[in-house]
Amino acid sequence: MARATLGEAELQQPPARVWQSIQRELGLSPSITPTAPSASVVSLADARDRSDARDRSDVRGRRPSLARRIVTPLIGVAAAAALVVGAALTWNAAAPRLSEQILASAQLEALPQWTDSTGSAEVAQTASGERVLRVSLDATASGDGVREVWLLTENVDGLISLGLLAGSQGEFVVPESVDLTRFSVVDISWEPLDGDPTHSGDSIVRGSLSA
Known part of the structure; x- marks a missing residue:
């Protein structure tokens, strides 16, 4: 699959005649000039790499939360089971001998x-x-x-x-x-x-x- 190269090079400043046409169209003063683009422009490839890194970081950050969501209910179930067993043993020990x-x-x-x-x-x-x-x-x-x-x-x-x-x-x-x-x-x-x-x-x- 071909890789898109749009945006991987630095953006180029347009010719002066383009800006002059914009001034005439908008009625701008000739003293207003366009600001030069930043020398550091992020390419699509860099943006994609940073997005992938952020996604991996998010996954790593979510893993403990996912583990807690799984382990916490299991701990609750185990605690409830222990209470049930303890209550049953207490009842058996305290129950009268009804069959004698x-x-x-x-x-x-x-x-x-x-x-x-x-x-x-x-x-x-x-x-x-x-x-x-x-x-x-x-x-x-x-x-x-x-x-x-x-x-x-x-x-x-x-x-x-x-x-x-x-x-x-x-x-x-x-x-x-x-x-x-x-x-x-x-x-x-x-x-x-x-x-x-x-x-x-x-x-x-x-x-x-x-x-």
């Missing part, structure tokens, strides 16, 4: 040697049909030993160990074979580390389950 049924509960009273202790217990049936015993205990013990959770008969002629209590709260599965109408007493004992699996006879708290 409380079968029985008990206040656990301190035995004479543990007068400053208190506790509570409840038996719940989960959605899967499993029975669990949840206990809480506030007691201070000294020496080497563990706390063990038991189900006893009213006459204390039968007992079942459900496991050791670590901390102040615990949850224990009640086997299907256990009749809670017979083993209706919750007992938490202090057991020395002597290797004897039987009840030590040192009960911290005890109470009867009632529906």
